[in-house]
Amino acid sequence: MVMSKKLTPERIAEIMAFPITYDEDCPKLTKEQLAEFRPAHPENFVKEKRQKITVYVDSDALEKFNATGLDLESYINSSVRTAVAEYGA
Numbered sequence: 001m002v003m004s005k006k007l008t009p010e011r012i013a014e015i016m017a018f019p020i021t022y023d024e025d026c027p028k029l030t031k032e033q034l035a036e037f038r039p040a041h042p043e044n045f046v047k048e049k050r051q052k053i054t055v056y057v058d059s060d061a062l063e064k065f066n067a068t069g070l071d072l073e074s075y076i077n078s079s080v081r082t083a084v085a086e087y088g089a
Contacts, residue, residue: 022028039045055076065072 065075
């Protein structure tokens, strides 16, 4: 699996310094045109603020999860969304 580089200040500077080429296939957009952009799948955007909660997890389960290298917070959010959609909670 290819992992993206972390957004360090150096990486952000590298991205900002990358030249942008505009042509007939990719014209420069006006502020009005950019304001018209909408998400392709707005249902995937959560507008509510996040809420901090406390969850107790068995230490052996947490150790095994951490060994996978996955982001625990994203995984839990995804799992909760799936459960709500599947079980209608």
